[in-house]
Amino acid sequence: MIRLDRVSYSYPRATSPALNDLSVDIPAGQFCAVIGANGAGKSTLCSALAGFVPHFYRGRLTGTVEVAGIDIAASSLAELAGTVGLVFSNPFNQITGARFSVRDEVAFGLENMGVPRAEMETRIDYILQFAGLAGLAERPPFALSGGQQQRLAIASVLVMRPRVLVLDEPTSQLDPVGSREVFTVLRDLAATDEATVVLAEQKLEWVAAFADRVLVLHEGRLVADGLPGDILASPDLQRYGLEPTRYTRAARAAQAAGLRPEGDTLPVTLEQAAEFFA
Amino acid sequence: MNLSVENISFTYPGGAEALRGVTLDIASGxxxxxxxxxxxxxxxxxxHLNGLLKPTRGRVIVGEWDTREHTVAKMAARVGFVFQNPDDQIIERTVGDEVAFGPRQLGQSAPDALANATAALEMVELAAESGTHPYDLTAPQRKLMTLASVLAMRTPVVIFxxxxxxxxxxxxxxxxxxxETLKSEDRTVIIITHDIDFCADHFERVVAMADGRVLADGPAADVLAQADLLATxxxxxxxxxxxxxALGLPGAPLSTDGFIASLRRRDGTR
Structure with missing residues (x-):
């Protein structure tokens, strides 16, 4: 569904590339997390998958980015909009500012896609309910709290049912239960092949619990690619500016203290940790 | 500086009641x-703690000052506030000027303001960006810059x-x-966070809120262990x-060391 072949990209006037010789294939229906320190290239990768790199940011892109068979460089943002949905990390950058109510904001993308009115109403009602925004449908978008704006940004993208969903730290302002709900929906969309999901995320506990696969970026390069259990328990993690989950840290400390044998597979999730320490 | 929130309620103009009788005493440090x-x-x-909002009912006292009787500008000398979205508080054209803006507004001399700004930028590891335009920083760097601009004001109370x-x-x-540095200087630190693990690492007291009310208020280990209450x-x-x-271990460990200690206690009794 997504294919990157030797992709490098530099922002205008940048002295070093934001993406450096990236090659990766992401099959349909996969929930793929992208992790790395700030500045590693996560947001740039998200922008490239949605075509904002290079169409909006300009700069120099080499190699091929292909999403659902579309060559990003050879297509326009308008063509891509129906296929790829991008959720920005800061909802303020996502909300159009052209709509006076939450309901109309969610309708914006569907109107541009020419969805029939009756279907539009059904889809909007459903998504507002799902996002916990039904009671706020008539409020102006910028009168919402930070967390509510973030849910609106996610709802506005999900309502278009894109085949490829790209999300850049989509739950940074959500409470823990709200975050869990969003990640559960993303996992279900991927598991039922409704969407292929690419998620840039700092909170590794969520990545461990929900992703099928983890890519690690470091200074624009892809430095690791594998299962969450392997990547997140790897001793290399800290070299890339990432901290393992508390579960992994507790397991290492228990081994160091001689309470658990060295060499056991380290846990990365609550369930695995409960088994490790049982 | 002591903070005293006395049974306050607040209703946004034309909006919902956002606070419904909140009482909270926070001691200096x-x-x-x-x-x-x-x-x-x-x-x-x-x-309400820095006077940006005034309570509809009840009152807020910041070191003897009733917030209803003082301007936000005056309150700023006592309570520093770092907004959630850094772009809500950027004014100047360079990072250095931005961070010196607050101290200058408080009436510090130019050399003092510069010294405080420089020290604050060093704390957030942005000293090298002093001449950069704030909007040329990345979003996480801008957040650190706004943190520095509040630190530079050296207020007795800091809210993040x-x-x-x-x-x-x-x-x-x-x-x-x-x-940790602010705590060691005996300044009062208040944060709002969804990052519960961060909360466990650095805060001795936790206040859980729901629906405009205080749901629980106490030592971190007590409040953060009440899974059912927190779920609400x-x-x-x-x-x-x-x-x-999940393991049925005794206590509510907030750190890896605490967890290992709980584990030893259980394993020791097996």
């Missing part, structure tokens, strides 16, 4: 984390709204160190407490 679901009233509450949002592990550690405001206990509870 305390470190308090406020947690709770989106829309619980957390940000509304802290905006979601300080770790968008930060990577290194940024989170940096902010953790800043909070969309919060989950920190990772190590969840693990300890």
């Amino acid at each position: 305390e470190a308090v984390a406020i947690v709770g679901e989106n829309g619980a009233g957390k940000t509304t509450l802290v905006k 709204d979601e300080p770790t949002m968008g930060q990577d592990a290194r940024g989170v550690a940096l902010i953790g160190n800043i909070i 405001t969309n919060v989950e206990p920190p990772q190590l407490i969840r693990l300890a509870q």
